[in-house]
Amino acid sequence: xxxxxxxxxxxxxxxxxxxxxxxxxxxxxxxxxxxxxxxxxxxxxxxxxxxxxxxxxxxxxxxxxxxxxxxxxxxxxxxxxxxxxxxxxxxxxxxxxxxxxxxxxxxxxxxxxxxxxxxxxxxxxxxxxxxxxxxxxxxxxxxxxxxxxxxxxxxxxxxxxxxxxxxxxxxxxxxxxxxxxxxxxxxxxxxxxxxxxxxxxxxxxxxxxxxxxxxxxxxxxxxxxxxxxxxxxxxxxxxxxxxxxxxxxxxxxxxxxxxxxxxxxxxxx
Amino acid sequence: xxxxxxxxxxxxxxxxxxxxxxxxxxxxxxxxxxxxxxxxxxxxxxxxxxxxxxxxxxxxxxxxxxxxxxxxxxxxxxxxxxxxxxxxxxxxxxxxxxxxxxxxxxxxxxxxxxxxxxxxxxxxxxxxxxxxxxxxxxxxxxxxxxxxxxxxxxxxxxxxxxxxxxxxxxxxxxxxxxxxxxxxxxxxxxxxxxxxxxxxxxxxxxxxxxxxxxxxxxxxxxxxxxxxxxxxxxxxxxxxxxxxxxxxxxxxxxxxxxxxxxxxxxxxxxxxxxxxxxxxxxxxxxxxxxxxxxxxxxxxxxxxxxxxxxxxxxxxxxxxxxxxxxxxxxxxxxxxxxxxxxxxxxxxxxxxxxxxxxxx
Numbered sequence: 141x142x143x144x145x146x147x148x149x150x151x152x153x154x155x156x157x158x159x160x161x162x163x164x165x166x167x168x169x170x171x172x173x174x175x176x177x178x179x180x181x182x183x184x185x186x187x188x189x190x191x192x193x194x195x196x197x198x199x200x201x202x203x204x205x206x207x208x209x210x211x212x213x214x215x216x217x218x219x220x221x222x223x224x225x226x227x228x229x230x231x232x233x234x235x236x237x238x239x240x241x242x243x244x245x246x247x248x249x250x251x252x253x254x255x256x257x258x259x260x261x262x263x264x265x266x267x268x269x270x271x272x273x274x275x276x277x278x279x280x281x282x283x284x285x286x287x288x289x290x291x292x293x294x295x296x297x298x299x300x301x302x303x304x305x306x307x308x309x310x311x312x313x314x315x316x317x318x319x320x321x322x323x324x325x326x327x328x329x330x331x332x333x334x335x336x337x338x339x340x341x342x343x344x345x346x347x348x349x350x351x352x353x354x355x356x357x358x359x360x361x362x363x364x365x366x367x368x369x370x371x372x373x374x375x376x377x378x379x380x381x382x383x384x385x386x387x388x389x390x391x392x393x394x395x396x397x398x399x400x401x402x403x404x405x406x407x408x409x
Numbered sequence: 410x411x412x413x414x415x416x417x418x419x420x421x422x423x424x425x426x427x428x429x430x431x432x433x434x435x436x437x438x439x440x441x442x443x444x445x446x447x448x449x450x451x452x453x454x455x456x457x458x459x460x461x462x463x464x465x466x467x468x469x470x471x472x473x474x475x476x477x478x479x480x481x482x483x484x485x486x487x488x489x490x491x492x493x494x495x496x497x498x499x500x501x502x503x504x505x506x507x508x509x510x511x512x513x514x515x516x517x518x519x520x521x522x523x524x525x526x527x528x529x530x531x532x533x534x535x536x537x538x539x540x541x542x543x544x545x546x547x548x549x550x551x552x553x554x555x556x557x558x559x560x561x562x563x564x565x566x567x568x569x570x571x572x573x574x575x576x577x578x579x580x581x582x583x584x585x586x587x588x589x590x591x592x593x594x595x596x597x598x599x600x601x602x603x604x605x606x607x608x609x610x611x612x613x614x615x616x617x618x619x620x621x622x623x624x625x626x627x628x629x630x631x632x633x634x635x636x637x638x639x640x641x642x643x644x645x646x647x648x649x650x651x652x653x654x655x656x657x658x659x660x661x662x663x664x665x666x667x668x669x670x671x672x673x674x675x676x677x678x679x680x681x682x683x684x685x686x687x688x689x690x691x692x693x694x695x696x697x698x699x700x701x702x703x704x705x706x707x708x709x710x711x712x713x714x715x716x717x718x719x720x721x722x723x724x725x726x727x728x729x730x731x732x733x734x735x736x737x738x739x740x741x742x743x744x745x746x747x748x749x750x751x752x753x754x755x756x757x758x759x760x761x762x763x764x765x766x767x768x769x
Contacts, residue, residue: 309499311486312458313564315516323512327503 170388177385178378185382193360194368194383201276201364202344205283206291209340213291214333218321220292221299232296239289246285247353254281254354278355279362283344290343294336298329335398342394346387412472415568415600419466419476421449421456428452428624434568434600441615441632442604445643449624450604454570457602458493459486471567487516492561496573498553500545506556507532507541513564531559535593550578551586558593569594571603575610587613608647612636620644638684638761650684651729654763657681662760667726671702672758680763689757690731692721693750694741701752709747712738723751 348366355362372380428449467477475484510528620628628640639645645652655664660675707723
């Protein structure tokens, strides 16, 4: 990202007024959250069993969803970026669908696929006795479904931007394709891989719609932070606000991580 | 003939391009391939290193056939004993100098410690001492080039390929690095093929020059012969020579493009090329009265400074380039459209049979 300064003139009011309104619109809700936060009892609210459960569960599931996304997403990104196969354009389109699909719809689709009566889920149940809905594993599945595209798209972009001649050079030095990938490709795209993983983690952490639809809202099992916030709002608003602050802190941390470290120095343009 | 020679005798067909060439480089020999952009120089190197397959023909490296479509042979790049110094060097940016050099031996299964020793050895041989732990971004152009050379040679290749090895350097360091590279290449002892578009690189670094134009070899010979007797206008222009085709008969050449020249060489006849250096042609604004045998009229088409001289292009026939001093450009008021007389001595013309390559 370039940081060129352009000579700016005084903005005309038809631009300035809506622009300031937009900024207020985006900023005020966050400000409200900070103003109304139960600062005095923050610690006690956050250390309540419900909060701790939700916090622990969120971190575990979001981490698992990120790891899952890296394990299967990086190879898919590589295929999309490098391989020529029939239906590649379709595959790429498919990857972007969860980005724009309402998460609730994603949750229903997951139920129809992996639910007890789902087209795959019924066999998982019959043959292996595996049930995904309303389990912690189900939360991971829901989060990965919604968040994995962030990883795939980031890594695919990095692979496309990578100068393939480095890999050619490694091949002429006698490196097998696997060695080339491990010692050249992967290190060169590492910044983007980390950025993609951070984005995926952030998205998984905030996942609500697909999770509540597919995995339900069982405290300690499937009730992640966003779900606890939603439920808390009906019972104990101060808990909802406190947990929201935690999610906000995570979001800001992600922004800082990406801005200061990876996005600027790492990702190839 | 040596079984360790690099033998390329092949054809590569692409959508809008074909390369068809036959070329042998003996062990210890340094051959430069020069040619304009898009002539197929890079394709030649890429096919030898295994990055582009042949359409037909064969490539032999160190006594091993690595590509021969008719016999169903095609070795992957990593299975060929080819060392490549790439344009821009392509040092791995995330590895230190030592790790870059050790990469090849490591990939070949050499243990970590032994690979590091090998790298250390090359670091000493190529005067890179003290730079082992640097990252490529912390190296100068000349240092990068030596690391690239060390990295290629550390794999113990049977042939060394260099793709525009000096193109990434600025003019100032180029001269030094060129001299250094010449020294390092002299002691390698394997077939060395370098590709360049700079005639000076070719003349300084190589013993033999191969000229590649539009996918075909148009001239091949000792560096000095090619420089003195270019076979095509491309080479002549590259070397800054005027090259005029014509028919010779008893020291008299009728030029194909019009006009005629007297030469001092009476023993050549038939289709010939006449080469004349731009500084051997004089420009006058009145009919010259000197001893020059060849005098003709021309119109100035271009005036362009080259170093401390000025190159004037004058439309004849024959149309030629002439190098004069800046002072005479002012004195003669040379500019586009100026009518001039051009002259050159018969003894300044080099006449040789056209077609085919220069004698070896």
